[in-house]
Amino acid sequence: MSTPPAPTVRPLGGIAAGLALVLLAVLLGVAAQRLTAGPATASTAGPVTPTGHTTTVAVTAKDMRFHPDRITVPAGDRLIVELTNGDQRRHDLVLAGGAKTGTVAAGRTVTLDAGLISGTVAGWCSLPGHRQAGMTLTVVATGATDTAATHAGHAPAAPGDTPPVDTMADPGAGFQAYDAAAPVSPPGRTHRLDLHVREVEREVAPGVRQKMWTYNGTVPGPVLRGRVGDTFEITLHNDGTVDHGVDFHAGALAPDRPMRPIEPGEQLTYRFTATRAGIWMYHCSTMPMLLHIGNGMYGAVIIDPPDLAAVAHEYVLVQSELYLGAQGAIGDLSKMQREQPDAVVFNGYPAQYVHRPLTARAGDRVRFWVLDAGPSRAGSFHVVGAQFDTVYTEGRYQLRPGDPGGAQVLSLGPAAGGFVETVLPEAGHYPFVSHAMADADRGARGQVEVAP
Numbered sequence: 290m291s292t293p294p295a296p297t298v299r300p301l302g303g304i305a306a307g308l309a310l311v312l313l314a315v316l317l318g319v320a321a322q323r324l325t326a327g328p329a330t331a332s333t334a335g336p337v338t339p340t341g342h343t344t345t346v347a348v349t350a351k352d353m354r355f356h357p358d359r360i361t362v363p364a365g366d367r368l369i370v371e372l373t374n375g376d377q378r379r380h381d382l383v384l385a386g387g388a389k390t391g392t393v394a395a396g397r398t399v400t401l402d403a404g405l406i407s408g409t410v411a412g413w414c415s416l417p418g419h420r421q422a423g424m425t426l427t428v429v430a431t432g433a434t435d436t437a438a439t440h441a442g443h444a445p446a447a448p449g450d451t452p453p454v455d456t457m458a459d460p461g462a463g464f465q466a467y468d469a470a471a472p473v474s475p476p477g478r479t480h481r482l483d484l485h486v487r488e489v490e491r492e493v494a495p496g497v498r499q500k501m502w503t504y505n506g507t508v509p510g511p512v513l514r515g516r517v518g519d520t521f522e523i524t525l526h527n528d529g530t531v532d533h534g535v536d537f538h539a540g541a542l543a544p545d546r547p548m549r550p551i552e553p554g555e556q557l558t559y560r561f562t563a564t565r566a567g568i569w570m571y572h573c574s575t576m577p578m579l580l581h582i583g584n585g586m587y588g589a590v591i592i593d594p595p596d597l598a599a600v601a602h603e604y605v606l607v608q609s610e611l612y613l614g615a616q617g618a619i620g621d622l623s624k625m626q627r628e629q630p631d632a633v634v635f636n637g638y639p640a641q642y643v644h645r646p647l648t649a650r651a652g653d654r655v656r657f658w659v660l661d662a663g664p665s666r667a668g669s670f671h672v673v674g675a676q677f678d679t680v681y682t683e684g685r686y687q688l689r690p691g692d693p694g695g696a697q698v699l700s701l702g703p704a705a706g707g708f709v710e711t712v713l714p715e716a717g718h719y720p721f722v723s724h725a726m727a728d729a730d731r732g733a734r735g736q737v738e739v740a741p
């Protein structure tokens with residue numbers, strides 16, 4: 290038998306090509322070899338004359354990419370992929386012909402028999418969001434005459450019909466608004482909480498159901514509260530089907546261990562001490578974070594400023610965007626990447642407090658804690674008919690009672706938070722909105738019903 294050529298990589302252009310070539314060169318030195326093969330077990334394409342040869346290629350999954358992401362194989366060869374997972378999270382490799390590795394844990398290497406290669410074959414990681422985030426791979430057969438496999442290798446169609454969002458419609462029967470009342474700080478200086486990641490299908494807009502990824506079953510997750518100096522001991526349980534994690538902005542620590550993604554069935558303890566006041570975001574720490582946050586995994590931790598006075602009514606509003614997938618499915622990552630939300634919401638549901646208004650009495654002082662969970666859009670919180678005499682944002686007061694000025698909005702970039710206070714002067718219905726008007730139209734609005 291002659292000495293066969295090693296697999297080749299077709300130039301991709303630019304940095305990607307250079308990276309792929311370097312990686313492939315390194316990998317080939319270790320692992321790529323051509324063997325005499327037995328019968329292939331999983332043919333991936335149409336008619337081709339078997340060469341009787343096997344091409345083996347080492348592929349590493351790292352940083353949500355396959356390296357290399359393009360494999361060239363002589364047509365008629367059997368292809369063996371030795372897949373090493375070099376990431377801190379799980380991956381797999383699925384080929385359009387049907388061959389799949391199954392889930393590969395971090396640091397593990399598995400061997401995939403891709404069968405006889407006769408044309409172009411698409412591959413991808415099938416864990417949620419990974420393919421859309423760029424974990425794709427292409428096998429190209431050199432000398433192939435057919436093109437049918439090229440088509441067979443295409444991805445299934447994008448998620449189907451997304452129901453339109455009607456933010457004016459009534460919520461479905463049995464709808465319960467997310468309780469916007471701010472919790473009180475629990476007694477004691479150490480707060481223990483179990484956070485269960487639950488993947489639940491629920492109504493996210495009138496007539497629209499999505500499979501949301503949640504902390505403790507709600508979107509947003511539970512609101513935590515404490516004082517400066519309090520310690521939080523959170524036990525995170527992954528009761529979901531894919532890796533999840535958590536990141537608490539309210540504490541400062543090395544993220545390596547507490548923020549690591551954990552597999553379904555695992556748990557971790559995340560302990561932090563809140564040394565600074567504010568309303569802090571927490572969110573899933575697993576890649577692609579855009580998808581995990583965009584699909585519901587976020588919440589708020591309130592750490593009271595030391596001099597915080599009691600008020601008549603205290604509410605928490607977490608603004609976020611909804612990027613809908615098909616009915617009953619998870620959110621659409623490509624819409625998240627293009628920042629094209631179907632709805633913008635306070636506490637998970639468009640216009641829910643238009644239908645279930647917040648309440649106050651004329652002359653009451655009302656405090657609104659607001660967090661912009663994004664994942665990508667800024668907020669501009671405004672109460673129609675009201676002026677704020679107190680604005681606290683990102684760690685400091687910008688305005689306090691007695692100052693000559695007033696404020697009309699609380700401006701928040703993604704992941705920023707604060708609170709505003711106002712005294713609603715007379716009975717009536719005071720709408721509140723994000724004054725980014727397209728987002729108010731998309732559902733970032735509600736109202737306060739003020740009794741005499």
Ligand SMILES: [Cu+2]
Pocket residue numbers: 502532533534573574575581586
């Ligand atoms: Cu997650």
